[in-house]
């Protein structure tokens with residue numbers, strides 16, 4: 001490792017205090033800040049949030065670097081996170097305050113058309129869609145690693161104002177987990193981020209709803225997500241973290 005990006009160690013307590021100070025200053029200036037607040041052990045608790053995190057962790061180019069952001073996001077270092085069409089903008093309190101920008105490409109129209117076609121007639125409730133409680137087949141289509149709604153690393157461009165240019169810095173990693181946490185509260189933001197309208201799924205995909213045929217006998221559970229993305233999730237988040245750091249060269 002090169003040392004040119006070295007910064008003096010700043011304790012969690014100091015970072016927290018700095019984060020509060022900066023937040024207060026921004027609010028005083030009339031800026032709207034939406035911090036990422038993690039309650040409890042899990043970074044994400046609902047279907048979309050968990051699936052987002054599991055998806056990103058399932059890529060080998062991210063797997064080793066993402067866990068660095070966990071402590072950061074847990075400690076309240078992401079003092080602002082905003083999800084917009086095709087981009088995420090955030091402020092992260094590290095040893096200094098850093099600006100993070102994540103650009104995410106629009107869902108390929110062909111993929112979106114395929115999703116709509118595949119889900120045709122099976123979605124009749126926005127609420128169930130946003131809760132991730134549609135049939136397993138529909139949800140699997142939407143979170144398919146390569147043809148679903150989540151972006152692949154090739155569709156994501158990362159940027160941070162910190163001097164740690166090598167690979168993905170912990171500020172960016174914290175923001176990516178922050179997005180997962182935000183999807184817990186507002187799952188519709190995923191559709192906004194990917195520049196598609198989730199209502200299309202209802203209008204276009206739900207047109208031919210045959211009565212009672214959208215069997216919801218099986219809903220995707222955490223175990224299913226683990227199988228789909230080939231990683232452990234929910235339980236033992238810390239363990240994965242440790243195993244991964246142990247594996248680091």
Ligand SMILES: [Zn+2]
Pocket residue numbers: 098160161162163164169170171172
């Ligand atoms: Zn950074």
